[in-house]
Amino acid sequence: MSAFNAIGSDxxxxxxxxxxxxxxxxxxxxxxxxxxxLKALKGAMAELGRDPxxxxxxxxxxxxxxxxxxxxxxxxxxIHGRSLPVARAAKLANPDLEVVAAGGxxxxxxxxxxxxxxxxxxxxxxxxxVFNNEIFGLTKGQTSPTSPKxxxxxxxxxxxxxxxxxxxxxxxxSGASYVARTAAVNPNQAQEILVEAIEHDGFAxxxxxxxxxxxxxxxxxxVPYIDVQQNDDYDxxxxxxxxxxxxxxxxxxxxxxGEVLTGRFYHEPDRPSYxxxxxxxxxxxxxxxxxxxxxxxxxxxxSYDLLDTHK
Amino acid sequence: xxTSSTRARATPTGSSSRPATPxxxxxxxxxxxxxxxxxxxxxxxxxxxxxxxSCGPSTSRCSTASRxxxxxVSPRSIPGQQGGRFLATGNEHTPEGHISEDTDNRVAQxxxxxxxxxxxxxxxxxxxxxxxxxxxxxxxxYGILTFGSQQGTVEEAVDRLAADGHAVKSLGVSAxxxxxxxxxxxxxxxxxxxxxxxxxxSAQFRGLVQKELGRFGPKLHSLLKYNGNPFEPGxxxxxxxxxxxxxxxxxxxxxxxAAGD
Numbered sequence: 001m002s003a004f005n006a007i008g009s010d011x012x013x014x015x016x017x018x019x020x021x022x023x024x025x026x027x028x029x030x031x032x033x034x035x036x037x038l039k040a041l042k043g044a045m046a047e048l049g050r051d052p053x054x055x056x057x058x059x060x061x062x063x064x065x066x067x068x069x070x071x072x073x074x075x076x077x078x079i080h081g082r083s084l085p086v087a088r089a090a091k092l093a094n095p096d097l098e099v100v101a102a103g104g105x106x107x108x109x110x111x112x113x114x115x116x117x118x119x120x121x122x123x124x125x126x127x128x129x130v131f132n133n134e135i136f137g138l139t140k141g142q143t144s145p146t147s148p149k150x151x152x153x154x155x156x157x158x159x160x161x162x163x164x165x166x167x168x169x170x171x172x173x174s175g176a177s178y179v180a181r182t183a184a185v186n187p188n189q190a191q192e193i194l195v196e197a198i199e200h201d202g203f204a205x206x207x208x209x210x211x212x213x214x215x216x217x218x219x220x221x222x223v224p225y226i227d228v229q230q231n232d233d234y235d236x237x238x239x240x241x242x243x244x245x246x247x248x249x250x251x252x253x254x255x256x257x258g259e260v261l262t263g264r265f266y267h268e269p270d271r272p273s274y275x276x277x278x279x280x281x282x283x284x285x286x287x288x289x290x291x292x293x294x295x296x297x298x299x300x301x302x303s304y305d306l307l308d309t310h311k
Numbered sequence: 312x313x314t315s316s317t318r319a320r321a322t323p324t325g326s327s328s329r330p331a332t333p334x335x336x337x338x339x340x341x342x343x344x345x346x347x348x349x350x351x352x353x354x355x356x357x358x359x360x361x362x363x364x365s366c367g368p369s370t371s372r373c374s375t376a377s378r379x380x381x382x383x384v385s386p387r388s389i390p391g392q393q394g395g396r397f398l399a400t401g402n403e404h405t406p407e408g409h410i411s412e413d414t415d416n417r418v419a420q421x422x423x424x425x426x427x428x429x430x431x432x433x434x435x436x437x438x439x440x441x442x443x444x445x446x447x448x449x450x451x452x453y454g455i456l457t458f459g460s461q462q463g464t465v466e467e468a469v470d471r472l473a474a475d476g477h478a479v480k481s482l483g484v485s486a487x488x489x490x491x492x493x494x495x496x497x498x499x500x501x502x503x504x505x506x507x508x509x510x511x512x513s514a515q516f517r518g519l520v521q522k523e524l525g526r527f528g529p530k531l532h533s534l535l536k537y538n539g540n541p542f543e544p545g546x547x548x549x550x551x552x553x554x555x556x557x558x559x560x561x562x563x564x565x566x567x568x569a570a571g572d
Binding site: 003004005006007022023052053054055056066068069072073074075076077078079090094096097290293294 | 389391393394395396401410
C-alpha cells in the first residue's frame with residue numbers, strides 16, 4: 001500500500017479546509033493583489049477536490065512567498081528565486097503529488113530567471129504562479145524585471161533605462177505548454193485559469209497581475225481588464241504557437257498603454273512532461289521514488305556506485 | 312608512489328585499514344507512529360510528537376522537553392502523507408513552521424539547530440572513521456596533519472621519511488564540520504610536534520584546528536604552498552626536515568614555525 005494515503009482520496013473538499021488554523025489572516029497590505037491569488041487558489045483546489053495533504057505549495061521570497069503561510073497544505077518556503085528547483089524535485093520523486101510553485105516577478109523572472117526558462121523548457125508537470133506587481137514589493141518598491149521603461153524608484157531614481165521582460169513570450173519561447181495571464185481583480189477568471197493550469201499535464205505558467213497599492217504608486221489596478229477569449233477583437237488559435245506568440249506580444253505591449261489583456265494564450269496539451277520522458281527512458285522508476293523512503297526492505301543504492309568515474 | 316603494502320594504515324582508534332567503500336545503510340527509520348491524526352495544529356518540522364495544545368507560539372519552549380532526546384532533528388514526513396503536513400521555511404519560525412521574530416523562540420530554535428552538530432558528530436564517532444591515518448612506524452614522535460587533495464602526497468612523503476629513519480606519521484582529516492575533535496586530539500597528543508600541510512597562504516586549516524581544539528598551537532608548524540601547483544612529495548619531505556634540522560624548505564613553499572595559540 002502506498003505511504004501517500006492522502007493522494008487520490010477523491011472526496012468532497014471544502015474551500016475552508018485550505019485556511020490554516022494558525023495565522024488564518026494574511027498580513028498583506030489592505031488592497032493587495034495577493035489576496036486575490038490566495039482566494040482563487042483555495043477555490044480552484046476545492047473545485048478540483050484536492051485534499052490539502054496531497055498538495056505541495058512551494059514559494060520563493062517576497063510578499064508572495066508567504067502564500068503558503070496562509071494556505072493549508074504541505075508547504076515549502078524556499079530561498080530567493082528557487083521555488084522551481086524544489087518543486088521539480090518534489091514532483092519527480094512523487095508524480096501523483098499536486099505541486100504548485102509561486103513567487104513574485106522579481107523572484108521568478110529576475111533572481112530565478114534561469115530556473116523559469118529551463119523548467120518551462122523541460123515541461124515539468126506543475127503550476128507556476130508568478131505574482132506580477134511590476135516592482136519588488138516586500139523590499140519597498142525597487143525596480144523589478146517587469147517595471148516599465150522609465151519607471152522611477154529608489155533604485156532607478158531617473159527612471160529605469162531597461163525595457164521590461166516579456167513574461168508570456170519568455171514562457172512560450174522557453175517551452176511552457178500552458179501560458180495564461182490573469183489578474184487579482186478578476187478572481188473568477190483567475191480560479192478558472194488555475195483549475196485549467198492544475199489539470200494541465202505539463203508546465204503551466206500563470207502571469208498573475210497583482211496590484212501593489214503600497215509600493216507601486218503608479219500601479220494600475222489592472223482594470224478594466226479584457227478577457228481575450230470573451231472578446232471578438234482578439235481572435236487567435238491558442239494551440240498555434242505563431243498566433244499565440246503574436247497575441248502575447250500585443251498583450252505585453254498594450255499593458256504599458258493601459259490596456260489589460262488577460263486569458264489563455266497558449267495550450268499544448270499533449271506534450272509529455274519531463275517526468276514522463278524520464279520514466280519512458282527508464283531513468284525514473286514507474287513506482288514513485290518517494291515510496292522507497294518508507295520501505296523498510298528497500299536495498300538502497302549509493303549514488304557513488306552508479307558512477308563510472310573513469311569511463 | 313609506493314605501494315600500500317609497504318606501510319600499515321590504521322585508523323586513529325586502532326582498527327584496520329580504510330574500507331574501499333563505506334558501509335551502506337540497510338534500512339530507513341520507520342516513520343513515527345504517533346503522528347497526530349487531526350490537522351488543527353500542523354505537525355510541523357519540529358513538533359510532530361507534541362500535542363497540538365502544547366505548541367502554540369506563546370509557549371514556544373513548551374515542546375523542548377519532548378524534543379530533548381532527538382538530537383535537534385525533527386521527524387520527517389513526505390508530502391502526500393495523511394497527517395504529516397508541514398510548512399518548511401528558512402525564516403525563523405515557530406515549531407509549527409510559521410514565521411516568528413519572537414526572541415525566546417529564536418533562541419530556542421537556534422540552540423536546537425546547534426544540537427544537530429553535536430548529534431551528527433556523536434553519530435559519526437560511532438561509525439568507521441572518515442580520517443586516514445598513515446603510520447609506517449610505531450610510536451612516531453612527529454605528525455603531519457593535512458586535508459584534501461594533498462593527502463596522498465603527504466602519505467608518500469611520510470613513507471619516504473620513514474624509510475630514511477624518521478619517526479613520523481600522518482593524519483588526513485576528511486570531516487571538517489562537525490570537527491572530529493577526539494580523533495585529532497588523540498593524534499596531536501601522541502606526537503611532540505606536528506606539521507600542518509595545506510595549499511593556501513593563510514594557514515586556514517591550522518587555524519581551524521586551533522579554533523576547534525583551543526590548544527596545540529605551540530606544536531603546530533605550517534607548511535604552505537600557494538604558487539598554483541600541487542604539492543610534490545619532496546616538498547613535504549623538505550618541509551618536515553626544516554623542523555628537524557632548521558634548513559630552508561623548498562623555495563616553492565613557506566614554512567611557518569609554531570607560535571602558540
